Amino acid sequence: xxxxxxxxxxxxxxxxxxxxxxxxxxxxxxxxxxxxxxxxxxxxxxxxxxxxxxxxxxxxxxxxxxxxxxxxxxxxxxxxxxxxxxxxxxxxxxxxxxxxxxxxxxxxxxxxxxxxxxxxxxxxxxxxxxxxxxxxxxxxxxxxxxxxxxxxxxxxxxxxxxxxxxxxxxxxxxxxxxxxxxxxxxxxxxxxxxxxxxx
Numbered sequence: 001x002x003x004x005x006x007x008x009x010x011x012x013x014x015x016x017x018x019x020x021x022x023x024x025x026x027x028x029x030x031x032x033x034x035x036x037x038x039x040x041x042x043x044x045x046x047x048x049x050x051x052x053x054x055x056x057x058x059x060x061x062x063x064x065x066x067x068x069x070x071x072x073x074x075x076x077x078x079x080x081x082x083x084x085x086x087x088x089x090x091x092x093x094x095x096x097x098x099x100x101x102x103x104x105x106x107x108x109x110x111x112x113x114x115x116x117x118x119x120x121x122x123x124x125x126x127x128x129x130x131x132x133x134x135x136x137x138x139x140x141x142x143x144x145x146x147x148x149x150x151x152x153x154x155x156x157x158x159x160x161x162x163x164x165x166x167x168x169x170x171x172x173x174x175x176x177x178x179x180x181x182x183x184x185x186x187x188x189x190x191x192x193x194x195x196x197x198x199x
Contacts, residue, residue, distance in 0.1 A: 020176040024183035027148060031187045034141050035194050041133055060199060061131055067124045070117040071196040077117065078185040081110035081152075085178045092174055097163070100174075104160035107181065111153035118146055138195065145191060148184045155180060 045059045060066070088103035121142075127135045159177050167173075 014172055017172050017176045017179070020179050024180055028183060028187055030144070031141065031191065034137070034144070035190060038137050038141065038194060041137065059134055061127060061134060064125055064127055066196055066199060067121055068196065070120045070124070071192055074114050074117045075188065075192050077110050077114045078181075078188055081107050081114075082178075082181055082185050084110065085156075085174070085181045089171065089174045089178055092163075092168065092171055095168070097168055100168075101160055101164050104156055104163060104177075107177075108153050108156040108160065111149050111156060115146060115149050115153075118142060118149075141191060141195065145184070145188060148187070152181060152184060 042059045084103045084107050088100050088107070091097075091099040091103065127138070129135060129139055155177055159173050162170075162173060
C-alpha cells in the first residue's frame with residue numbers, strides 16, 4: 001500500500017496582528033478627527049491685535065506657555081521605542097532571547113518615560129479643564145494619547161513576560177506590538193507638530 005503524502009500545514013492564523021492593525025487604524029482615525037477639530041477651531045479664533053507681519057490667532061489662554069523641552073523629549077523617546085521594538089524583532093528571529101526580552105522591557109520603560117514627560121507638561125501649563133475650548137481640546141487629545149501609551153506599556157510588558165515564559169517562536173506577537181508602536185509614534189508626531197509646535 002502506498003502512503004499518501006502528508007497534508008500541507010494550515011496557514012497561520014494572525015488574529016492578533018489583524019486585531020492590532022484594526023485598533024491602530026481606529027486610533028489614527030480618532031486622532032485625525034480630533035486634530036481636524038482643533039485646527040478648525042484655532043482658525044476660527046480671533047486674530048491677535050496689532051499684528052504687523054504674520055497674522056496669528058488668539059488661541060492659547062492668557063499666561064499659558066507650552067513647555068517645549070518635555071514635548072520634544074516625548075517625541076525622541078517614542079522614536080527610540082520604535083528602534084527598540086525593531087531590534088527586538090531582529091533579535092527574536094536570531095533566537096537571541098536575552099536581547100529580545102531586554103528590548104521589550106526597555107520599550108515599557110520608554111512608555112513610562114513618555115507618560116512622565118506628559119505629566120510634566122500638565123504641571124507646567126497648569127490649565128483648568130473648565131477654562132475654555134482650548135483647554136478641553138488639549139486635555140482630550142493629550143489625555144486620549146496617554147491611554148494609548150498605557151496600552152503600549154501593558155502590551156510591551158505582556159509580550160515580554162510571554163516571551164520569557166517560553167513562547168519564543170511566536171514572532172507575530174512582536175510584529176503586532178511593533179505595528180502598535182509605529183502607529184502611536186506617527187500619531188504623536190502629528191500631535192507634537194499641531195499642538196506643541198504650531199500651537
